[in-house]
Amino acid sequence: MTPRPVRVLTGLLIATAAATVVVELLAFRYAPDHGTGFAVRTAWALARTLGWLVLMAQVRRARATAKPLSLILAMTTLFAVGRLIVPASGRPPLPGLIGFGVLTVLCVTVVVLLYRHPAVDAHLSRRSRRPVLTREGLSLQDAPPGDPWVLTARLASFSYSPLMLVPALTAAGTLRHRQEWVLAVLLWVLAGIAVSYAALLCAFFLRRGSHRARTALTSITLAVLAFDLPLCGILLGLDGLIRDGAPLVVAAALALYAVRRTGRAPDRPPVGTPR
CATH class of the missing domain: 1.20.120 (Four Helix Bundle (Hemerythrin (Met), subunit A))
Known part of the structure; x- marks a missing residue:
């Protein structure tokens, strides 16, 4: 119940x-x-x-x-x-x-x-219980609990893409009289889409305790901030920087803190593989 x-x-x-x-x-x-x-x-x-x-x-x-x-x-x-x-x-x-x-x-x-x-x-x-193939046959085994900070870092990184696309699409609606920024906004949209795939790849290896994945996610987070915030300030002004940049800063700070809390443990093999 x-x-x-x-x-x-x-x-x-x-x-x-x-x-x-x-x-x-x-x-x-x-x-x-x-x-x-x-x-x-x-x-x-x-x-x-x-x-x-x-x-x-x-x-x-x-x-x-x-x-x-x-x-x-x-x-x-x-x-x-x-x-x-x-x-x-x-x-x-x-x-x-x-x-x-x-x-x-x-x-x-x-x-x-x-x-x-x-x-x-x-x-x-x-x-949760899941089937595991052993020498004696198929048996049930408790799935190990995930690191809550790894989960936090993964979910926070998944929010980068929509938090970049929202201001990019907002800026696209203001290009009628600023056509010199069309290429920049197009790159902004493409970067927002590409970040979703990069974050997904990092999340896949981060779950397995990869130190390189933690480093990559940190680099991606800093690159996203360095790319997104200036464009928000230039194309959307101070109001847009606060409205659209602040949520991304909060999500990035949460991801960086979560990555730091995951520790510096050595890479470990995926669950179910022999050590």
Whole structure:
């Protein structure tokens, strides 16, 4: 039977997804301009709603990825929705601020429950059983738990691509009178797509404890920041740098910290191979 705190957590996740949609509708209602940038950022914020539903499925299936996923979702959701509420000029509307405050409380509560509540932690710590071929035949074996910091680094790196594509597509909508930046924006979009494959490759080897994968992920993170932040500042201004650059900085900082916490243990062979 599912523990009561887990059922409460599931209800909070549904409420968080609903609150995200409500705050986005408020932002749309009070936004003075519904241009390309607003449309791109709204679509990205809506994608966060689906993320909370994915997290709910992870919790119900007792997946270890639920913890780092909740942390990354909470941070990126607050940035994604918050930048819709705050207009480029003037004060944000009071209903939007109230909705954002409720969403903040829900996000913080979800993260605290996942990381601090003993019943939820016990639920997520259940090991899955998988078939393993031995000399005696096919048997069941407990799958070893994953390093939570490795999972955090992997999930944080997966967010680089959308966090780069959102400002790139926003900048693409402003090129009508700045055609000299078309090539730069095209490279920006291509870099955002390429980063997803690079992060996936690093995540594959990072799971196996590769020191080179940790070094590669660190280099990719620093390169992403060095490439993305200047373009945000030049093409989107200070407002765009704060709205679109800050979430990437937070995700990168989380990934770098997680990579550092994974330690400097020597490379280990994949699970199931003889030592």
